[in-house]
Amino acid sequence: MNCKEINQLLLSYLDNEVSTEERDAIVAHLSACPSCREELEALASTQRELRHAFKVITARVSPSSYAWATIKQPLEREEHRRIPILIMVKSKVKRGIDRLRQQPVWQKALACALSVALIVGLCLTIPSLLGQSPEAMAENIALEDPGVQLLLAEKGFSVSSKVYVVAFKSDKRNIYYVHLMRPEDKTLIGIATVDVEEGKRRVIRIELTEASKSYTLRPSGLPEGVSVDAVINVARGNPEVRGFLDAGAEVSRTAYLSSPEKEFVGLALRQDDKELCLVKIDWGKREVVKVYMLDKSHESQTTAIRTDVVPGMMDGKLTVSSTFERIEI
Amino acid sequence: MAKQSELEELEALFHCHKDMVFKTAYLILGDTQEAENVLQEVFIKVYRAGDTFRPEKGGFNTWLHRITVNQCISKCRKKHLPFFSLDERLEEGDFDPPGAPSQLPEELLIKQEESERIQRAMKSLDRKHRAVLTLRYFDDLSYDEIAQVLKIPLGTVKSRLNTAIKALRKELTP
Numbered sequence: 001m002n003c004k005e006i007n008q009l010l011l012s013y014l015d016n017e018v019s020t021e022e023r024d025a026i027v028a029h030l031s032a033c034p035s036c037r038e039e040l041e042a043l044a045s046t047q048r049e050l051r052h053a054f055k056v057i058t059a060r061v062s063p064s065s066y067a068w069a070t071i072k073q074p075l076e077r078e079e080h081r082r083i084p085i086l087i088m089v090k091s092k093v094k095r096g097i098d099r100l101r102q103q104p105v106w107q108k109a110l111a112c113a114l115s116v117a118l119i120v121g122l123c124l125t126i127p128s129l130l131g132q133s134p135e136a137m138a139e140n141i142a143l144e145d146p147g148v149q150l151l152l153a154e155k156g157f158s159v160s161s162k163v164y165v166v167a168f169k170s171d172k173r174n175i176y177y178v179h180l181m182r183p184e185d186k187t188l189i190g191i192a193t194v195d196v197e198e199g200k201r202r203v204i205r206i207e208l209t210e211a212s213k214s215y216t217l218r219p220s221g222l223p224e225g226v227s228v229d230a231v232i233n234v235a236r237g238n239p240e241v242r243g244f245l246d247a248g249a250e251v252s253r254t255a256y257l258s259s260p261e262k263e264f265v266g267l268a269l270r271q272d273d274k275e276l277c278l279v280k281i282d283w284g285k286r287e288v289v290k291v292y293m294l295d296k297s298h299e300s301q302t303t304a305i306r307t308d309v310v311p312g313m314m315d316g317k318l319t320v321s322s323t324f325e326r327i328e329i
Numbered sequence: 330m331a332k333q334s335e336l337e338e339l340e341a342l343f344h345c346h347k348d349m350v351f352k353t354a355y356l357i358l359g360d361t362q363e364a365e366n367v368l369q370e371v372f373i374k375v376y377r378a379g380d381t382f383r384p385e386k387g388g389f390n391t392w393l394h395r396i397t398v399n400q401c402i403s404k405c406r407k408k409h410l411p412f413f414s415l416d417e418r419l420e421e422g423d424f425d426p427p428g429a430p431s432q433l434p435e436e437l438l439i440k441q442e443e444s445e446r447i448q449r450a451m452k453s454l455d456r457k458h459r460a461v462l463t464l465r466y467f468d469d470l471s472y473d474e475i476a477q478v479l480k481i482p483l484g485t486v487k488s489r490l491n492t493a494i495k496a497l498r499k500e501l502t503p
Binding site: 008015017049050051052058062064067075076133134 | 364
């Protein structure tokens with residue numbers, strides 16, 4: 001191949017989109033041709049610049065917070081319909097199962113393996129269909145965290161209180177900021193930083209808006225080197241908590257929150273599959289400072305309710321998005 | 330009335346892919362408002378015309394890219410949009426997303442300058458070349474996927490990318 005022909009292939013070569021024969025010819029030519037090597041380097045540099053610029057340009061823009069509401073509105077008035085993509089996923093799996101019933105054993109085994117491959121393939125192709133959005137996941141992780149619940153209780157939220165939450169993606173992969181807001185006036189109570197990466201799903205940090213208080217959470221939910229039993233022993237110092245424990249209540253979840261001034265341990269006590277209370281322990285003083293009772297009539301700790309969008313500005317910079325949740329603590 | 334669960338399924342899709350659709354459209358159209366319109370049209374289309382999706386002809390991602398690029402191109406045709414009507418609002422200054430750490434001013438300035446140079450160069454290309462560069466270097470699609478999205482032969486993808494990147498380089502050369 002001459003320089004002109006090689007030149008036409010250099011971009012594909014950089015993008016790894018050439019055949020083995022073409023690659024061999026290009027490599028052989030480049031080793032003997034300084035001007036084509038120079039051209040290759042120039043192309044590679046433009047590619048790098050372009051990738052980088054696209055990242056910078058797109059980092060500055062994002063869809064508006066009311067985009068989903070605008071899409072949803074006209075569709076709500078339309079007739080029932082399944083999203084065909086989802087039907088296709090389900091029908092493929094169903095057809096596979098139907099066929100499986102009519103086949104001999106050896107074919108069943110093979111078809112079974114293929115079905116698994118198909119399902120895995122579909123899972124990889126359309127992951128979003130098989131789980132919640134990362135924002136919704138971050139919101140749920142935040143709301144179900146005993147540390148977050150403890151701070152909400154601290155802020156005067158009772159069992160029937162509502163808290164509005166909305167997650168914002170950070171500039172770090174898998175890290176979301178969940179804004180916790182008062183429902184009446186949408187003022188910001190605090191921000192929970194949540195890692196949604198599989199295996200790490202947890203609240204990393206809670207910041208309260210008042211007095212710029214910031215709490216760090218430990219993944220173990222306990223102070224360093226302290227066992228659950230040690231915490232339970234401290235909790236037993238409170239007669240009410242002791243009563244629950246003696247009646248067979250168990251610790252269902254723990255949280256450890258620390259700020260430069262304070263250290264708290266939160267314990268959730270459960271009996272007969274229902275959570276009874278949240279216990280707040282001042283770990284510096286090793287004493288129970290408050291017991292927040294949970295309403296036994298509530299089956300689950302958290303109830304998610306989607307309400308209408310409230311677009312608007314908060315504190316001059318926050319825009320509220322379409323997903324609101326209610327938490328009952 | 331549409332069922333709530335169906336809209337929730339669509340909402341899950343929307344939250345997963347909104348950034349890809351919006352940002353791809355923004356790079357092709359150069360205007361945030363137009364990109365927002367494309368985002369809305371694309372997801373309404375996903376809901377209404379999802380039956381045109383053929384898994385055997387490529388994955389969902391490719392299909393979504395195809396709708397996005399088609400919407401961008403038809404927008405250019407209908408409104409005779411200048412291919413890259415740089416978004417003035419952005420030039421007035423950015424704001425960090427809530428909670429994001431702010432960058433150093435020098436860093437921001439250098440990044441801004443570099444990206445503006447590329448934006449100006451992109452402006453000089455026509456939409457099919459902007460689209461092919463966006464699909465390859467922003468969305469990271471393979472040549473084969475680009476061929477499926479744009480419904481053009483593989484050879485045309487190669488030659489179009491070659492032409493686009495060389496034209497861009499010419500613009501970038503002082």
